[in-house]
Amino acid sequence: MTFRNQTSTRSKDEIRIFTPWAYVLFTLVCLTITVLFVTVVGRDPHAPRLPVRCLLGVIAGTLLGCYAVLIGYINQDAGRRSMSRLLWTLIAIFVPNGLGIVLYFVLRKPRTAHCSQCDAEVEPGFNFCPRCSYKLSPSCPRCQRVVGVNDVYCPYCGTSLRNQEVPQV
Numbered sequence: 001m002t003f004r005n006q007t008s009t010r011s012k013d014e015i016r017i018f019t020p021w022a023y024v025l026f027t028l029v030c031l032t033i034t035v036l037f038v039t040v041v042g043r044d045p046h047a048p049r050l051p052v053r054c055l056l057g058v059i060a061g062t063l064l065g066c067y068a069v070l071i072g073y074i075n076q077d078a079g080r081r082s083m084s085r086l087l088w089t090l091i092a093i094f095v096p097n098g099l100g101i102v103l104y105f106v107l108r109k110p111r112t113a114h115c116s117q118c119d120a121e122v123e124p125g126f127n128f129c130p131r132c133s134y135k136l137s138p139s140c141p142r143c144q145r146v147v148g149v150n151d152v153y154c155p156y157c158g159t160s161l162r163n164q165e166v167p168q169v
Contacts, residue, residue, distance in 0.1 A: 017080070022072045026065040033061035067098075074104050081109045 037057030041047050048056070071092050078088040088108075092100040112121045117134035127139040127146060138147050140154035140161065147154055151161055 017073060017076045018069065019072070019076065022069050025072065026069045029065040029068050030058070030061035033064050034058050037061070070101060074101065077108070078104070081111055083109055 034054070034057035037060055038050070038053045041053055041056075042050070047053060071089060074092045075085050075089045079085045088104050092104055094100065095103065110124045112123055114120065115122050115129040115132065115134055115136065117129060118132040120129055120131040122129055122136060125146070127137055127144060128135055138149055138151075139145060140147050140157060140159055142159040143154060143157045145154065145156045147161060153160055
């Protein structure tokens with residue numbers, strides 16, 4: 001099974017989805033919250049000392065900056081998974097207590113791959129390309145379920161796979 005643009009779960013691939021504006025947004029949110037925290041809270045006569053206010057401002061700014069960048073990630077990731085960007089971004093923003101973000105990660109669709117023969121989008125788990133009928137993964141000749149490359153017998157129906165030509169993954 002040879003896929004161009006094969007799905008990957010490596011951290012580097014996921015970090016690449018962040019656009020440069022996401023890093024700028026994170027920095028702006030972090031700095032703005034820190035400055036507001038130091039100046040606004042500093043007006044209270046019972047406010048903590050300046051170093052403590054600075055530390056608390058940086059922590060609050062970092063948390064809100066991460067929240068903003070996470071919403072940007074959801075927007076970009078929903079687009080690459082053929083889901084509604086606007087809908088999931090709004091859910092992530094307006095469903096309280098971060099439950100919208102949790103919902104997105106629980107309900108998101110798997111990423112699609114591309115057929116190496118005709119470049120059509122193919123859903124995960126497909127044995128054959130729906131456009132050109134290219135065999136994408138090894139399958140049992142009897143029940144057509146996906147089997148492993150090194151399987152001798154089909155784990156679903158017990159058919160012998162020894163004489164079958166199984167494409168290499």
